Amino acid sequence: MAFCENWDKLYRNNQHMSVWPWSDVVSVSLRHTELKNASDDFRVLEVGCGAGANFPFFLTYTNNVYGIDGSDFIIGQLQQRFPSISENLFCGDFTQPWPFNKTFDLIVDRGASVHNPPSSIKRYLKTALEQLKSGGVLVITDWFSTEHSEYESAPESIDKYTKAGYVQGPFAQVGNVNFFDKELILELVTDFEIISLSHTVNTSHNSEDRYASWNMILRKP
Ligand SMILES: C[S@@+](CC[C@H](N)C(=O)[O-])C[C@H]1O[C@@H](n2cnc3c(N)ncnc32)[C@H](O)[C@@H]1O
Numbered sequence: 001m002a003f004c005e006n007w008d009k010l011y012r013n014n015q016h017m018s019v020w021p022w023s024d025v026v027s028v029s030l031r032h033t034e035l036k037n038a039s040d041d042f043r044v045l046e047v048g049c050g051a052g053a054n055f056p057f058f059l060t061y062t063n064n065v066y067g068i069d070g071s072d073f074i075i076g077q078l079q080q081r082f083p084s085i086s087e088n089l090f091c092g093d094f095t096q097p098w099p100f101n102k103t104f105d106l107i108v109d110r111g112a113s114v115h116n117p118p119s120s121i122k123r124y125l126k127t128a129l130e131q132l133k134s135g136g137v138l139v140i141t142d143w144f145s146t147e148h149s150e151y152e153s154a155p156e157s158i159d160k161y162t163k164a165g166y167v168q169g170p171f172a173q174v175g176n177v178n179f180f181d182k183e184l185i186l187e188l189v190t191d192f193e194i195i196s197l198s199h200t201v202n203t204s205h206n207s208e209d210r211y212a213s214w215n216m217i218l219r220k221p
Contacts, residue, residue, distance in 0.1 A: 018050065043065075
């Protein structure tokens, strides 16, 4: 059974099949790492890689691309789509010990760990720190903010930060969604050097919805 049952179901129903690289991932990877001039031992890992939207971008520069996701369906699809890295793609829970013993120059977490409770995120960040090379970079995008309108309207509250039970809107059927404030983030990333931490709030004309999230670039000292 897939670890991320909700995501596995969504992918089997052809939903959330993002295929274009995320612009934040592109700009940070090019600006803050050596990806563009990747040496033979430069390695990239995307945790919660989903449908592999960022893979064609990484593969432009290196074949040392790794991915882990909790949906066995999506990992199977990725192995067919990207045969040159099929042995680097794993189905599993990235908040548990990783099924490979590699160190990385770049770890990308685009909207992935945000679906896990803080206790699991803490464990994952410890593993990420251990498996980054010295000076390596962890890029986290789309950690939803407690200022997001979906925070207040959550159908189920597991604790102060973790909400669930969404049946409509952007989090419909995704299971747990974690929301962060600065205090929680600083506590979680305490062992990293913070290169940047930004908070974005977007509102649209004619809508009461507020999209609010955190992006950060963290370095292993
Ligand atoms: C919003 S999708 C993001 C997919 C991809 N990163 C992207 O940007 O297109 C979240 C993904 O994280 C995965 N995920 C969340 N928590 C996970 C965990 N603890 N272990 C493995 N995968 C996880 C889900 O299966 C899902 O594919």
